[in-house]
Amino acid sequence: MTPAKWVNLWKQRRSDTPIELIPLDALDGGTSIRSQQTTVSLVRLPVDRDGLHAIELYRETPVVVFPKDHHFAAADHLSVTDLHDEVLQYPLDCPLEWDNIPGLPAFERVETTKMALEVVAAGVGVVVVPQSLARLHHRKDLTYLPIEGAPFSPVALVWEEFDDNPDIEEFVGIVRGRSTNSSRAARSNPEQQKSDDKRVAAKEKAERAVRVAEKQKRLAQRGSKTSRTGGTRAGAGRGKSGTSKAAGAAGGGRSSKSKTGGTTAKPARNTKRKSK
Secondary structure, eight states, X not given: OOHXXXXXXXXHHOTTSOEEEEEOOTTOTTHHHHTXXXXXXXXXXXXXXXXXXXXXXXXXXXXXXXXXXXXXXXXSOEEGGXXXXXXXXXXXXXXXXXXXXXXXXXXSOOSSHHHHHHHHHTTSOEEEEEHHHHHHTOOTTEEEEEEETSOOEEEEEEEETTOOOHHHHHHHHHHTTOOHHHHHHHHHOHHHHHHHHHHHHHHHHHHHHHHHHHHHHHHHHHTTSOOOOTTSOXXXXXXXXXXXXXXXXXXXXXXXXXXXXXXXXXXXXXXOOOOO
């Protein structure tokens, strides 16, 4: 389900409370929540969870974007090994976290995904991004394919840990797929709500453990390989700085905000994940 559908459900259930979708920066990482720009945001993980609730919703598929006349266009599928001799554009706002960045490094890292796609359209390399960003910045002269072995981009819904605004609870219920009746039951039964939250937390913990295991497996598989030197470059040194990356708005994702009385609550939209 997409943010647009969440908003439509909100309007059906809460027509008395307006809700607004707003775009966020690609690397929002919860900043919109802490600055009170939004009350609920859809962002890409990882995010600093101090003082925040975060529910991972899904992991977005990575794709490689290239010109339509590129030799990749003849392929049915691609893997990271296919990038070996390609210049890989790696924009500063890219939410993907590589263990080892493949391909040949670009002369300079551009600031945004949109700029990276412009460079690719000019015939300089390729770029790997979450699928929603490839769609967001669609160009007629570019196309894309899913790529095996590239990192997925987890997308989460986040809000302030101690914010007990009932509008947030209602919106989170919509995102989790609760029916109107179950949402009402949750509001009238705090103990049931706590039990639901514990189950969600346990699920998140299990999913994190799976991701850690997958990462360790990839590292072990690559442990026997040597870094390329001489004419090619190893990925070391091109790693990203910072610890937070966002989606939801991640480049085009959105957050949403609803207004009740004189207060402003703000629930979410993905794509720039997006969640992005």
